[in-house]
Amino acid sequence: MKIAFIGGGMMAEAIISAIITKGALSPEAITVSDIDQDRLKILGERYGIGCTPDNCRAIQGKNIVILAVKPQVIRKVATGLRRELRPDQSVISILAGVGIATLKQHLDHDAIIRVMPNTPSQIGEGMSVWTATETVPPGHKSIVCTILAAMGKEIYFDAEKYIDMATAISGSGPAYVFLITEALTDAAVHIGIPRKTASELVLQTFLGSARFAQVSDKHLSELRNMVTSPGGTTAAGLFRLEEGGLRATLTQAVIAAYQKAKELGKE
Numbered sequence: 081m082k083i084a085f086i087g088g089g090m091m092a093e094a095i096i097s098a099i100i101t102k103g104a105l106s107p108e109a110i111t112v113s114d115i116d117q118d119r120l121k122i123l124g125e126r127y128g129i130g131c132t133p134d135n136c137r138a139i140q141g142k143n144i145v146i147l148a149v150k151p152q153v154i155r156k157v158a159t160g161l162r163r164e165l166r167p168d169q170s171v172i173s174i175l176a177g178v179g180i181a182t183l184k185q186h187l188d189h190d191a192i193i194r195v196m197p198n199t200p201s202q203i204g205e206g207m208s209v210w211t212a213t214e215t216v217p218p219g220h221k222s223i224v225c226t227i228l229a230a231m232g233k234e235i236y237f238d239a240e241k242y243i244d245m246a247t248a249i250s251g252s253g254p255a256y257v258f259l260i261t262e263a264l265t266d267a268a269v270h271i272g273i274p275r276k277t278a279s280e281l282v283l284q285t286f287l288g289s290a291r292f293a294q295v296s297d298k299h300l301s302e303l304r305n306m307v308t309s310p311g312g313t314t315a316a317g318l319f320r321l322e323e324g325g326l327r328a329t330l331t332q333a334v335i336a337a338y339q340k341a342k343e344l345g346k347e
């Protein structure tokens with residue numbers, strides 16, 4: 081199985097690194113093309129993969145082509161590739177908000193896989209969601225599964241609508257978590273805890289709570305009740321969070337991100 085990356089940016093590197101580190105594919109099976117020569121040099125030296133500035137050359141003889149450019153340049157990139165793509169090649173797109181119908185039209189190609197990864201993929205803790213058109217062969221689906229599993233967890237959806245929904249949760253989610261983490265750290269500093277210690281307290285509290293929820297068979301509200309003694313400190317803190325509209329704000333944030341993902345898909 082041979083794969084080509086069109087665009088060698090941050091997300092492409094996260095995928096390349098995971099594939100090679102976990103031994104899903106050898107470096108010889110991977111070629112990347114990018115308009116930035118310096119970037120190609122770095123990727124070639126770092127991973128021992130094939131590098132070229134020519135997108136059409138990169139996809140020759142490859143089974144799978146991964147589009148990893150920014151959504152703004154997809155029309156231009158697709159126009160350059162459409163004549164070179166063979167029907168037996170599958171195209172994976174990781175572009176946020178660009179729908180399968182648009183990709184099919186720009187590429188004049190049927191076998192399309194749409195993936196929405198997230199940035200923790202860079203350390204093998206990613207959450208990727210994906211879907212594929214009917215013409216993608218089972219062998220290609222299985223390699224996609226292997227690649228995404230090397231980056232963390234993966235979930236396949238039959239319906240594309242769930243990709244835009246997941247974009248607003250797992251795709252944008254790391255940014256929400258970083259903002260909340262930062263705010264809680266600042267709050268800890270505000271009451272007098274040194275910043276370095278505050279950061280450690282907050283990060284480990286998030287990490288430990290997420291892992292605890294993942295392995296526990298208890299509902300989240302039960303886990304929350306276990307920390308909330310009557311008339312205690314947690315009850316006082318939770319009351320202020322509810323009073324500040326935390327749940328409604330989070331719901332509004334997710335709806336806004338979902339609407340934006342759908343709007344981008346129509347452009």
Ligand SMILES: NC(=O)c1ccc[n+]([C@@H]2O[C@H](COP(=O)([O-])OP(=O)(O)OC[C@H]3O[C@@H](n4cnc5c(N)ncnc54)[C@H](OP(=O)(O)O)[C@@H]3O)[C@@H](O)[C@H]2O)c1
Nearest residue numbers: 087088089090091114115116148149150151174175176197
């Ligand atoms: N970052 C995230 O959290 C995230 C999560 C999920 C999905 N995504 C998606 O992943 C995609 C890539 O994101 P990224 O953050 O890795 O972007 P990025 O770092 O900007 O990488 C894109 C690379 O493609 C190069 N490029 C631009 N035009 C090209 C062309 N015509 N042919 C070949 N290469 C070209 C860019 O070069 P220049 O820099 O010189 O233009 C850049 O090196 C985006 O579509 C994004 O929606 C990102």
